[in-house]
Amino acid sequence: MPDTARRIVLASRPVGEPNPSDFRLEEFPVPAPGAGEVLLRTLWLSLDPYMRGRMSDAPSYAAPVGIGEVMEAGTVNEVAASNNDKFAKGDIVLGRAGWQTHAISNGSGLRKLDPKLAPVSTALGVLGMPGMTAYAGLLEIGQPKAGETVVISAASGAVGSVVGQIAKIKGSRAVGIAGGPDKCRYVKDELGFDDCVDHRAPDFAEKLKAVCPKGIDVYFENVSGPVWDAVFPLLNTFARIPVCGLIANYSSTEWPDMKYKTSQIFRAILTKRLTIRGFIVTDFAARHADFLRDVSAWIKEGRIKYREDIAEGIENAPAAFMGLLKGKNFGKQLVRVGT
Amino acid sequence: MPDTARRIVLASRPVGEPNPSDFRLEEFPVPAPGAGEVLLRTLWLSLDPYMRGRMSDAPSYAAPVGIGEVMEAGTVNEVAASNNDKFAKGDIVLGRAGWQTHAISNGSGLRKLDPKLAPVSTALGVLGMPGMTAYAGLLEIGQPKAGETVVISAASGAVGSVVGQIAKIKGSRAVGIAGGPDKCRYVKDELGFDDCVDHRAPDFAEKLKAVCPKGIDVYFENVSGPVWDAVFPLLNTFARIPVCGLIANYSSTEWPDMKYKTSQIFRAILTKRLTIRGFIVTDFAARHADFLRDVSAWIKEGRIKYREDIAEGIENAPAAFMGLLKGKNFGKQLVRVGT
Numbered sequence: 001m002p003d004t005a006r007r008i009v010l011a012s013r014p015v016g017e018p019n020p021s022d023f024r025l026e027e028f029p030v031p032a033p034g035a036g037e038v039l040l041r042t043l044w045l046s047l048d049p050y051m052r053g054r055m056s057d058a059p060s061y062a063a064p065v066g067i068g069e070v071m072e073a074g075t076v077n078e079v080a081a082s083n084n085d086k087f088a089k090g091d092i093v094l095g096r097a098g099w100q101t102h103a104i105s106n107g108s109g110l111r112k113l114d115p116k117l118a119p120v121s122t123a124l125g126v127l128g129m130p131g132m133t134a135y136a137g138l139l140e141i142g143q144p145k146a147g148e149t150v151v152i153s154a155a156s157g158a159v160g161s162v163v164g165q166i167a168k169i170k171g172s173r174a175v176g177i178a179g180g181p182d183k184c185r186y187v188k189d190e191l192g193f194d195d196c197v198d199h200r201a202p203d204f205a206e207k208l209k210a211v212c213p214k215g216i217d218v219y220f221e222n223v224s225g226p227v228w229d230a231v232f233p234l235l236n237t238f239a240r241i242p243v244c245g246l247i248a249n250y251s252s253t254e255w256p257d258m259k260y261k262t263s264q265i266f267r268a269i270l271t272k273r274l275t276i277r278g279f280i281v282t283d284f285a286a287r288h289a290d291f292l293r294d295v296s297a298w299i300k301e302g303r304i305k306y307r308e309d310i311a312e313g314i315e316n317a318p319a320a321f322m323g324l325l326k327g328k329n330f331g332k333q334l335v336r337v338g339t
Numbered sequence: 340m341p342d343t344a345r346r347i348v349l350a351s352r353p354v355g356e357p358n359p360s361d362f363r364l365e366e367f368p369v370p371a372p373g374a375g376e377v378l379l380r381t382l383w384l385s386l387d388p389y390m391r392g393r394m395s396d397a398p399s400y401a402a403p404v405g406i407g408e409v410m411e412a413g414t415v416n417e418v419a420a421s422n423n424d425k426f427a428k429g430d431i432v433l434g435r436a437g438w439q440t441h442a443i444s445n446g447s448g449l450r451k452l453d454p455k456l457a458p459v460s461t462a463l464g465v466l467g468m469p470g471m472t473a474y475a476g477l478l479e480i481g482q483p484k485a486g487e488t489v490v491i492s493a494a495s496g497a498v499g500s501v502v503g504q505i506a507k508i509k510g511s512r513a514v515g516i517a518g519g520p521d522k523c524r525y526v527k528d529e530l531g532f533d534d535c536v537d538h539r540a541p542d543f544a545e546k547l548k549a550v551c552p553k554g555i556d557v558y559f560e561n562v563s564g565p566v567w568d569a570v571f572p573l574l575n576t577f578a579r580i581p582v583c584g585l586i587a588n589y590s591s592t593e594w595p596d597m598k599y600k601t602s603q604i605f606r607a608i609l610t611k612r613l614t615i616r617g618f619i620v621t622d623f624a625a626r627h628a629d630f631l632r633d634v635s636a637w638i639k640e641g642r643i644k645y646r647e648d649i650a651e652g653i654e655n656a657p658a659a660f661m662g663l664l665k666g667k668n669f670g671k672q673l674v675r676v677g678t
Contacts, residue, residue: 053610060610061576224605237400243608255602262601263594266563269582269617271392271399276615278608 005030006314007070007100014055017251017325022055023071023318031104038084038110040077040095040103045314045335046124047073047321048158050280052250061280071099071317074129076113076120078338087112094123099317101337118299125332126306127295129281130158133244135291136284138163138220139170141242141277146171148217151208151234153227155196156183156307158332159244162295163220164193165304172218175211177227179327186330191305205230215239223248229259235272243278251325307331344369345653346409346439353394356590356664361394362410362657370443377426377449379416379434379442384653384674385463386412386660387497388561389619391589400619410438410656413468415452415459417677426451433462438656440676457638464671465645466634468620469497472583474630475623477502477559478509480581480616485510487556490547490573492566494535495522495646497671498583501634502559503532504643511557514550516566518666525669530644544569554578562587568598574611582617590664646670 004027011024033039054072057064065072075097079087084107087093093110097103113120118127125131137159144150150167154160155176164174164187176187176196187196195211197204208230215236221228225248235241249255268274298304309329311320317335324333343366350363372378393411396403404411414436418426423446426432432449436442452459457466464470476498483489489506493499494515503513503526515526515535526535534550536543547569554575560567564587574580588594607613637643648668650659656674663672 061612221605224602228605243605246602246605246609249602249606255600255606258601260601261594262597262599262604263563263585263588265601265604266560266567266582266585267588267594269615270585271617273400273617273619273622274615275617276608276613278610278612278614280612283612 003030004028005100005102007098008314008317009068009070010055010065012067013057013064014052014251016253018052018055018318018322020318020322025315030102033081033083033104036084037104037106038079038087039081040075040093040097040105041080042075042077042097042101042103042314042337043092043339044076044121044124045073045099045317045337046075046128047317047324047333047335048130049245049247049250049324051321052325072096073098074124075337076123077103092120094128099314101314118296121308121334122306124334125158125308126162126299126304127292130332131162131295132284132288132291133281134159134162135166135295136281136287137242137244137279138166138218140284140287141275141279142167142218142220142240144170144172144218147173149173149175149212149214150218150220151175151177151212151216151231152193152220152222153177153199153231154222154245154247154327155187155193156191156330157222158306160220160222161187161191161306161331162304165191165298167218168192168194169298169303175208177208177223183330186307190307199227199230209234218242220244221246225249225256225258232260232265232268235268235274237272239272239274241274241276243276247325309333311335313337342369343367344439344441346437347653347656348407348409349394349404351406352396352403353391353590355592357391357394357657357661359657359661364654369441372420372422372443375423376443376445377418377423378420379414379432379436379444380419381414381416381436381440381442381653381676382431382678383415383460383463384412384438384656384676385414385467386650386656386663386672386674387469388584388586388589388663390660391586391664411435412437413463414676415462416442431459433467438653440653457635460647460673461645463673464497464647465501465638465643466631469671470501470634471623471627471630472620473498473501474505474634475620475626476581476583476618477505477557479623479626480614480618481506481557481559481579483509483511483557486512488512488514488551488553488575489557489559490514490516490551490555490570491532491559491561492516492538492570493561493584493586493666494526494532495530495669496561497645499559499561500526500530500645500670501643504530504637506557507531507533508637508642512553514547516547516562522669525646529646538566538569548573557581559583560585564588564595564597571599571604571607574607574613576611578611578613580613580615582615586664648672650674652676
C-alpha cells in the first residue's frame with residue numbers, strides 16, 4: 001500500500017463557472033484507522049451537478065464545503081484496513097469519502113456492495129443516487145400515466161436517462177431533450193425514448209412542439225433556462241413538474257432572466273392547475289427498497305440501460321466536473337480513482 | 340307574479356377594470372317552463388372573483404360568457420312553477436341561473452336545499468363553492484399540520500375566512516392578510532385567526548415577517564402581486580402553496596411584473612422543495628360529501644363563523660362585482676334578488 005494519499009480540496013469559491021484554480025490537489029499521509037474505524041481506499045468517485053451548490057455559500061438545502069476542505073462526493077471504496085467488527089479488509093462499500101484516494105470512517109453510513117450482483121460502479125449511478133432521484137421524482141411527483149407525454153431534460157444524463165426509461169415502462173410517451181445529435185441518437189436509439197430533441201438546434205422550440213402533438217403532461221426539470229421557455233407553453237392542464245435541477249443556472253453569478261415572467265407562470269399554474277414541486281432524493285428515502293427492487297429487475301430484464309463516462313485518476317476530477325456542468329459528459333460521470 | 344323579468348348581460352369585454360358600460364340591464368318576459376322544465380325565481384345571486392375570467396376571452400379553464408349573454412353565477416332559487424316530477428312549486432334549490440331574476444331549467448344540476456338546516460344563502464358561501472374551495476384547497480394541497488404556520492390572503496373573504504378557521508381547527512397557527520384595519524380586526528377578533536396583517540400598511544412586509552416568527556409552511560394564494568412578494572422570502576422548506584386565485588391581476592391588461600423573477604422562484608422551488616399547485620373547486624368534487632359533513636358540524640359547534648355582504652336588487656350586481664374586485668366587500672358578496 002502506498003503511504004501517500006491524494007485529495008482535491010476547494011481552494012476558492014467559484015464565481016460563475018468553476019475553473020482549475022478553484023481546486024487544489026494535495027498529498028497527505030495515508031491515515032491510520034483508530035478504534036472502531038476503517039480505512040477506505042477509493043475505487044470510484046461520483047461527480048454530480050449538485051456539487052456546484054456545495055461550492056457556493058448561498059443558502060441551500062445543505063451546508064457548503066469549506067475553503068480548504070475536501071470536496072464531498074459519493075464513492076465506492078475498498079476496506080483497506082478495519083478495526084470495525086462490521087467490516088472486513090477487502091469489503092467493497094458505498095460511502096461518501098469525497099474527492100480523495102483514502103479516508104477514515106467509523107462505519108456509519110457505509111453500505112456493503114455485492115460485486116456479483118452488479119458492477120459496483122452502478123451503486124453511484126443507475127442503482128445509486130441518480131437512479132433513485134429519477135425513480136422517486138418521476139413516480140412520486142410526476143405520476144405518469146399510460147398514454148401521457150413525459151418530457152425529460154438532460155435526457156442522456158445519469159438521472160434523465162432513467163426517468164425516460166421508467167416513463168416508457170409506465171406506458172407513457174417519453175421525449176428527451178439533450179445537447180447535440182450524438183446524445184439525441186443515443187437517447188432515442190439505445191435508450192428507447194420515443195423521440196429526442198437537440199436543445200442546441202436553432203429551431204429547438206418548434207421541434208419540441210412537433211414531437212409533443214398532445215402537449216406535455218409531465219416535465220422532469222433538470223436544467224431550467226431556454227429549455228423551460230420552450231416547454232412551458234406546451235404544458236397541459238394538470239401537468240406535473242418535478243423540479244430536480246436547474247443546471248443551466250448553476251454557474252451564473254446572476255441567474256438570467258427567463259422568457260416567461262413570474263406573473264405568467266402563476267397565471268398558468270392557476271388556469272392549467274399545474275403542480276410544480278422541488279425535491280431532493282433524500283425526501284423520498286422511504287422508497288429506497290422499492291427502487292432497488294424495481295430498477296434491479298428492470299436492468300436484468302434489459303428494460304433499463306445505462307452508460308458511464310469515466311475519467312481516470314483523482315487529479316482529473318476537477319476537469320471532469322467542469323465538463324459535467326457544460327454537458328460534456330455522455331452518461332453518468334465517474335472518476336476511476338483506484339482499481 | 341310580475342310578468343317582466345330582468346337580467347344583466349355582458350355588453351362588452353372589459354379592458355382592465357370592468358366598468359358599468361360593460362354590463363347592460365335588460366327586461367324580458369318571464370319565460371314559461373316547457374315539458375320537464377321548471378321556472379326558477381332567483382332569491383340569492385353569488386358574486387365571485389372567478390367571474391372576471393369569464394368576461395375575458397383569454398385561454399382559461401372555462402369558456403367565456405359571450406357578448407350579449409347573461410352573466411354566469413351560482414344562485415339560490417325558488418321553484419316558481421314546475422313541469423318536472425322531481426321539483427315542486429315552492430322548493431328552494433341551488434342552481435346556476437346567472438345574473439337574472441328568472442330562468443328556465445330542466446332540473447339538471449339543481450340541488451334542493453332545506454331552509455331548516457341553515458340559511459339558504461350559505462349554500463353560496465360557507466356551505467357552497469367558496470367553502471368547498473377553502474376546504475379542499477387547504478386540506479388536499481396545503482395539508483396543514485399542528486404547529487405549522489398557515490398564511491391566508493384575502494382572509495376576510497368567502498374563501499380565506501374559511502381557510503383560516505379550518506387551519507385553526509387542524510392545530511395550525513393562522514395568519515391572515517386583509518385590506519384595512521376593520522377587516523383585520525374582524526379576522527382576528529371574530530374569526531379567531533392568531534393574527535392578521537393589513538396589506539395596505541406601508542410596512543406590510545416587515546409586519547408579516549414579525550407575525551410569522553417560524554416562517555410560513557402553507558400559503559393559501561388568493562391574490563398574487565405585492566402580497567406574494569412579501570410572502571415568498573418567508574416560505575419554509577417543504578412549504579405548500581395552493582394557488583386558488585390571483586385577484587390582484589384579474590383586471591390588469593398586462594399582468595404586472597413581480598419583484599421576484601422566474602429564475603428566483605425556481606431556485607426556491609428546488610432549494611426549499613416547495614410545492615406550488617393551482618386548482619379549482621371541481622378538481623376535488625370527490626370530497627364534497629366530506630366537506631358538507633365537516634363544515635356543517637363546525638358551524639354548529641361555533642368553530643366556523645361567516646359574514647355576508649349583501650347588495651340589494653339585480654340592478655346593483657355590476658357595482659357590487661366591481662367593488663368585489665377591489666376588495667370593497669366585507670365577507671361573502673351576495674345580491675338579494677328576490678324574497
